[in-house]
Amino acid sequence: MTELNVLEQFLDDSRVEPEVFGLRPDYRAVLLAVDGLVPGPSDEASEDLLQEAEAAARRALEDLPVEQLPHVAAWRAAYRGFGAKPQRTRNSLEALLRRAGSGLPRVNRLTDLYNAVSVLHQIPLGGEDLAGYRGAPRLVRATGTEVFDTVAGGEAVIEHPDPGEVVWCDGTGVTCRRWNWRQGRRTQLTGDTTTALFILDALDPITDHALHAAAEDLATHLADLGPDVRIARRLLAAGATSREGD
Template sequence: MPDLGSFLKGAHVDRSVFELRPDYRAMLLAVDGIRPGAGDEDSEALLVAAEASVREPADRPVEELPHIASWREAYRAFGAKPQRTRNSLEALTRRAGSEAGLPRVNRLTDIYNAISVIHQVPLGGEDLNRYVGSPRLIRATGEEPFDTVADGADVVVHPEAGEVVWCDEIGVTCRRWNWRQATRTRLHDGTTAALFILDALDPMTDQDLDGVADDLLTNVARLGPNVHSARRVIRP
């Protein structure tokens, strides 16, 4: 298990990404000491609150909510079609407002999904112990490997050239900025150390972003007596 501070110190956002969106900020939270477990009353209450927050009468469609609209613009900027590949925030928000509601997975996943919807910010959670090196956000060459599942089978595919991707030393960990996570690093029922990535664009302020991180860490801190964390914001 790497030192959390050293792990985050090695994280990097490529200059080409900031050229695409100068308002972009990445909040990285590394957490260790998590005790895995099934959903509980607290995580269920968060999910219910998240669902209620988007089921209330709204004066605009989901795609016009401020942060979701910003992410749609960001996707178009690198050639993705947001109506076909929805950013994680939009996908979760739509599901939260549907009859099906948010998925119930495990308490760690349920917490970060709920926080994403409540605070309206794309929020990825990954198994830190499965990283090889620190996370990097780059414009892909198109040759990087991405392990995923297609038609029930494990496959390796590649991002499109110019696509914004998170990666480590051996491959892509999340495609299209915050669209789909790799199989290798995704959270699972036995995760004890996690990396959370909060992606912010205008109109989300730095103060708002800090508040989301505080709320997430408050909820994750109860998942074990020895939970500890480190955080870092990467900005232009």
């Protein structure tokens, strides 16, 4: 069992580089480092939450196409800001919303939970296995030489981000490309994950209140995934940081 102060130290070392804030000064992220999770397959609770998220997505898309939802549109603009084409590489929120009509994926109760929270709050939300990390997470503008361990055509391959691309990385390489587009193989959640990192991304018009509400909702559901779950949180924003633990 990882002590809470170890999780807090991990988050204390995380950072967003100034070049990223230079691109989007309105960017904010809440990071949750979690330990004590009990793995398990999709269950009744995760199914209920996914169905709630699917219904919320249908309501949100009654009057607007997905690309015109305010937070999706903001992320599309952010992608264009570093040269990505959002119609080809969709942020994680848009990708989930586009799947919600035919049914969100059922993977395991941990992945189901964070996918549902992402859709319910319309906030991109990434989940990764903390055991795969080598050092703290950093959000940077890539040089193009960083290593990204992924899968293509069913085979493990090494790719490299485009120069200037916004990527999450650790001491070994890229953990997520294009801000919140595709996560790497090395830190992906599995059916055996017991310690995890979650990143909730926000741009205007999402308010700080809405961002923290999504983080609180996620933390509440995570606390139900084991009797000894421990959670540390940190806000990353231009000119301000805060941390708290559960």
